[in-house]
Amino acid sequence: MRGLGFIKTAIGGIAAYELLKLMKAGSKQVLRPPGASDEDEFLALCTRCGKCNQACPYKSINMGTSNMGLGLGTPFINERDSPCWLCEDFPCVQACPTTALSGIEKRTDVEMGIAVIDEDVCIAYQGLRCEVCYRECPFTDEAIKINYSIRPGDSPGEVSHHAIFAPVIDEEHCVGCGICVHRCPVDDPKVPIKVDPRKTGGLL
Amino acid sequence: MKKWMISRKSVQFFIIILFLSPIFLVDVPGTNFFYGSLSSSELFGIQLSDPLGALAVTFASKQIVWGFIGSAFIVFIFYLIISGRVFCSWVCPVNTLLELTDSLRKRFKKLPDVQFKLNTKIHLAVLVLILSFAIGIPIFELISPIGNTLRNLLFVWGIGVFIILAIILFDFFVSRRGWCRYFCPVGGFYSSIGGAGQLRVKIDQEKCTSCMQCKKECFSHPSILDPAINGEKSFVVSGDCSLCGACIDACNHEALSIGLRPYKERSKQIQIPNEVKGEEM
Numbered sequence: 001m002r003g004l005g006f007i008k009t010a011i012g013g014i015a016a017y018e019l020l021k022l023m024k025a026g027s028k029q030v031l032r033p034p035g036a037s038d039e040d041e042f043l044a045l046c047t048r049c050g051k052c053n054q055a056c057p058y059k060s061i062n063m064g065t066s067n068m069g070l071g072l073g074t075p076f077i078n079e080r081d082s083p084c085w086l087c088e089d090f091p092c093v094q095a096c097p098t099t100a101l102s103g104i105e106k107r108t109d110v111e112m113g114i115a116v117i118d119e120d121v122c123i124a125y126q127g128l129r130c131e132v133c134y135r136e137c138p139f140t141d142e143a144i145k146i147n148y149s150i151r152p153g154d155s156p157g158e159v160s161h162h163a164i165f166a167p168v169i170d171e172e173h174c175v176g177c178g179i180c181v182h183r184c185p186v187d188d189p190k191v192p193i194k195v196d197p198r199k200t201g202g203l204l
Numbered sequence: 205m206k207k208w209m210i211s212r213k214s215v216q217f218f219i220i221i222l223f224l225s226p227i228f229l230v231d232v233p234g235t236n237f238f239y240g241s242l243s244s245s246e247l248f249g250i251q252l253s254d255p256l257g258a259l260a261v262t263f264a265s266k267q268i269v270w271g272f273i274g275s276a277f278i279v280f281i282f283y284l285i286i287s288g289r290v291f292c293s294w295v296c297p298v299n300t301l302l303e304l305t306d307s308l309r310k311r312f313k314k315l316p317d318v319q320f321k322l323n324t325k326i327h328l329a330v331l332v333l334i335l336s337f338a339i340g341i342p343i344f345e346l347i348s349p350i351g352n353t354l355r356n357l358l359f360v361w362g363i364g365v366f367i368i369l370a371i372i373l374f375d376f377f378v379s380r381r382g383w384c385r386y387f388c389p390v391g392g393f394y395s396s397i398g399g400a401g402q403l404r405v406k407i408d409q410e411k412c413t414s415c416m417q418c419k420k421e422c423f424s425h426p427s428i429l430d431p432a433i434n435g436e437k438s439f440v441v442s443g444d445c446s447l448c449g450a451c452i453d454a455c456n457h458e459a460l461s462i463g464l465r466p467y468k469e470r471s472k473q474i475q476i477p478n479e480v481k482g483e484e485m
Contacts, residue, residue, distance in 0.1 A: 005321075013331050020339045040340060044265035047257050047272075048345040049243035050359050054226055055234030063355060066363035072346045073355055091234055097244040097251055098261055098272045 020070065029197045030068065030076040031178065033061050034084060034110040035093040035101040036198070045100035048073030055095035058085050075101075077112070079178025079195050084112065086138055086177050107138065113176030113195040115144075115169050121192035123185075125166050127151055133180035133193060134167050143174040208449025208462075212293060216300045223297075223354060233358075241354040242297075243345060244275065251275035255283075256329060256393040260342035263333050280397075286447075287401025288394030292384060293423055293448035298349045299384055301368070303423075305375050318379040322425055322444055325385075325392030332389045344389055385425050385444075398443025404465045405440040405451060407432040411459035418451035418460060438466055 029039065033052055036042045052075045053061045060082040064071040075092075077084055086107045093101045104110055115133075117125075124130045137144040147166045154161035176195045184193050223241065226233030233239050240246050244253040251271065258276030262268060283291055292299050309315060332344040345351055349371055352364025371383045384391055414433055419426035428442035429451060452460045 009327055009331060013335060016331075016335055016343075017338055020335065020341070020343060041265060044340045044342070045261060045267075045269070047243045047253070047261050047342060048351060048355070049241050049245070049253075050355065051234065051240045051244060051246065053359055054236075054239045055232070057232045057234075063359040065360055070341050070343075070346065072363065073351065095234055095239075095246070097253055097275055098265075099267075099269050 030064070030071065031079055031113055031176070031195055031197050033075050033077060033092045033101055034086070034090055034112055034175075035096075035104040036112070037100065037102070039198075042100050043070060043074065045098045046074045047098055047100075049097060050075075051095040051097065052092035052101060055091040057087065057091065058082055060084055061092060077178065079181040080191060081182075083178030083182040084110075085179070086110065086175070107175065108173075110175035110177065111198055112178075113197040114171050114174045115176065115178075115180055115193055115195050117167060117169060118190070118192045118194075119166075121186065121190060122167070123192075125164065127162050127164055129163075129165050130185065131165055131167065132183050132185055136179050136183040138177065138179060139173050139175070143170055144168070144180065145170060206453045208453050212448060215294050216297075219295050220297060220300070224357065227358070241358060242295075242350050244272075250278070252279050254390070255280040256332070256390055257342060257345055259333055260336040260344060263337040264340050264342045266337075266340075283394060284397050284400055286403050287445065288396070288398035288443060289391060289424065289446035290401075290403075291394050291446075292388075292391050293446035296350060296390070297353045298368070298371070298388075301353070302372065302375055302381060302384060305372050306381055309376055309380065315376070315380075316378060318382070320379070320382070320386035322386065322395075322427075325387055325389060326396050327392070328387060329389040329392035329396070348390070349383070349388075350390060381423065384423070395443045398445065399441065401443075401447075402465050403447055403462060405432070405445060405447065406461050406463050406466065407438060407440075408459045408461075409435055409438070411457045413457055413459075415456070417454045417456060421450040421454040423448045423450050 032042060037045065050063055050073070053063055060077055061075045062078060064074045064076055066072055068074065068076070088107075090104050093104045096102065119125045131146065134140060134144045134146055145168050147168045149164050149166065150156060151162040151164050176198065178195045181191060181193050181195055184191055186192050222238055226236040226239040230236045238245065238247050242254055243257050244251065246252070251274075253272060253276040255276045258272055262273065336342050336344070347367060349364070349368050352362075352367055356362065356364045375382050379386070412433060416433070419429050419433075422429055424442070424444040424446055428440055428444050431437040432440050447462060449462065452462065
């Protein structure tokens with residue numbers, strides 16, 4: 001009966017392989033802590049130990065639950081609740097036993113993602129002077145700049161003419177820490193700024 | 205007197221307190237003298253990692269992270285020298301939980317005890333590594349009841365509860381200590397190196413009356429005690445033995461003890477004809 005046991009295991013193994021492959025394809029992209037490698041590589045390297053979670057002094061790093069599919073137990077950041085505050089010494093990266101989080105020496109090395117502004121919802125684009133994201137950004141005037149313009153339709157010289165102080169993201173400098181998202185005063189109908197998690201390539 | 209039982213329970217309790225200590229002692233758990241989980245932890249700046257997890261990560265990522273391998277190697281060598289499955293009965297929090305299940309189970313007489321092959325867990329450990337390699341994800345780290353127990357205690361309440369509950373129900377209604385004995389890949393990994401351990405349960409044949417009290421209490425599987433009781437061996441050879449000491453506590457004749465592995469079989473040992481399998485060390 002030895003052969004039968006092997007066949008059973010093989011069938012079970014193949015079934016598990018197909019199921020897991022499906023789950024992997026369905027895993028959605030989330031904001032990872034600083035220094036996370038490419039998503040496939042990250043999922044392979046992360047041993048789900050939770051040390052980064054414990055090392056974070058701001059409790060910004062959460063551990064994935066089953067709704068993250070194969071990302072179960074992996075660290076992620078909910079930037080609206082608590083963003084990455086970009087510690088000088090990056091304790092999360094230092095705590096990582098594998099190189100799932102690695103390669104960060106200074107703040108500008110971080111590439112968690114890039115902030116994106118929804119211009120239809122952002123009040124600055126509607127003519128209110130806000131600038132919260134611009135001032136809260138750790139890279140003010142680098143990652144977020146203010147684009148001054150006169151409101152469309154208004155012309156200089158008229159009494160009612162109005163300036164627009166529109167925040168603009170510089171993709172070169174934005175590290176994706178999410179502090180802007182955390183600080184944004186608008187949440188109705190939605191938060192007008194979000195972080196698009198880092199671009200990913202394939203490992204295999 | 206249940207000397208081994210008491211010392212083992214104390215160690216188990218200490219281990220749980222150690223893993224939970226970062227929560228109580230400091231504001232930021234990562235600044236504690238100890239933090240992490242059983243996948244990987246840090247004790248006074250020394251990294252310690254689970255060897256099976258480290259293998260799975262290495263296979264999944266197809267790259268060697270030396271620092272990580274080194275941290276797993278420390279743990280590997282430790283268990284290789286004492287005896288692999290010492291982890292199971294002295295450290296593993298899931299076993300701590302399942303022991304409670306087992307002691308509850310003893311109150312009910314008619315529960316079934318389905319037997320599986322002891323090697324199944326080693327096969328599963330290999331399967332876990334192959335699947336990790338094929339999928340590119342250390343899959344056992346996701347579903348591992350050990351990882352999930354600590355994850356639920358330390359980080360986030362989640363699906364792990366159901367996995368642990370399923371195992372408890374399985375152990376209770378289907379097979380006595382079934383998960384630990386037959387299926388846990390971590391136990392499988394440690395059992396595969398267990399035979400090389402230097403600490404062994406030794407038997408004094410002159411004192412043994414073959415009353416089989418020890419077999420009733422054995423945590424791993426009663427069958428592993430047979431070669432010693434029959435007189436084929438002077439110690440428990442099987443890598444499945446977790447040195448829990450339950451058999452020693454159960455023995456009324458002080459025939460059993462834990463000690464260094466004897467390398468010379470005593471000469472008065474009964475010689476079995478066609479003694480071929482006796483050479484395994």
